[in-house]
Amino acid sequence: MRGEPPAWAPGPAQAAALLEEAADLLVLHRDFAAAVERCEAGCDSLGPGPGPGPGESFAEVKCSLCVVGIQALAEMNRWREVLSWVLQYYHVPEHLPPKVLELCILLYSEVREPQAMLEAGGSWLRAHANQRLPELGSLLELYVAQVLLPLGRFEGAEELVRGCAALDGERQLALLGTVCESRRRWARREETLGSSAAEEQQDPAAETVLGMLSQKLLTMLTLLRRALRSMSNHFYLLPYKKMLLATFLLYLVVVRLDPASPTSLPFIYKLVQLFRQAWAAVLSPIHRPPIRD
The missing domain is CATH 1.10.287 (Helix Hairpins)
Incomplete structure (x- = not known):
């Protein structure tokens, strides 16, 4: 795909046309490989950019191309490539558009691989350039709920929530309550797993003792049978x-x-x-x- 140069002329008009074509291939024709190819060609036609910002006129088209490409990769069960695929166009996680970051977090959470977004999401949320974005608060809540809490990163979650200026007092308290409740559930689950592991360790020990007793009883019965057989043979002789x-x-x-x-x-x-x-x-x-x- 990317080894061949795109056949379309570079520019925002061609990128928009490739976006429309990729969307049709994804939704109507279900040709996911071709949709990814169009998205790659569209991103290449826009050329390398410093990342999303107020002065970048191609940001929305580029973001939409990446969204379609992510969905097409997921449809082909190539979700492991998603983060690296978008980073080849945005270079660092801090430059990812909020919509792309949200989609990546949801995707890796859905496939139960939240650790894939641990570093990238944290870098984006702590980046100074993203602190004034209106999506910061909702993305932080999503990152805490779908990445940090499933991984048991409770202290990091509390630190991130307390340090976020985009959250008002009510939202901050609610999110901290969610972190606290998740910590309690995690502790109860760990305790239950520990008790189950202890029972599993006791069961083999009990089976070993019963096995030894059964073996001794079997040995005694065998010796008694031999003695009775010897006595009967003695009387017959x-x-x-x-x-x-x-x-x-x-x-x-x-x-x-x-x-x-x-x-x-x-x-x-x-x-x-x-x-x-x-x-x-x-x-x-x-x-x-x-x-x-």
Whole structure:
């Protein structure tokens, strides 16, 4: 676009014609790239200027060309280029027309990139040449609401509001109240985010403890299962004859013999000893139940 020289003769008449053509391309034909090209050609036809001022006859046409160009760039989702694009025609932020500055602030606020206008807007508002412009107060309010407050620059906002002579007492107090309320909301949001972050940090700790307990329980259950399996395998491997002998001796002691007969006592005593030996052979010492005389 800008690499080729414009095909139109320079001058305010040609710039006005290019402005009309760019507006038609933007609104009627929706040809945004062509609209930007016409705006660039129109600004180039006006030549470099010191910036907007009372003695500059081309200021209104140049400003309108930039407004159409900004809208066309935004339509093409090239909003990141907007500030640098207008600065190539006005060179420094302090020379931007109020309408162009307002449109840039609104655009970058809409796309949630207010930091892009932080330095440029502050420079414009503090410039000595702009202090007597009638748009100063409204632009300061817009800059505070759309740039400084969303970025949490509360001290800078208060300083800027108190130092602005374009705001009367009522507007100044109202704007300072807005800054104070925004500061309170910011603090509450930070506190809420801090509490949420603390809860998120506690939750992984609790999950870690529960995980350790679950792992210990799983380990204990695994060991118990292995012990039961080992015991069952041990009983399955016991010799059949030893089991039969233990059962027969128990039958003799309990059923066949009369414990009340005196003649049976020595025999019972020997049988008990024999039973103990058989029982010791059947069960291991760890799992042997207690036997009382």
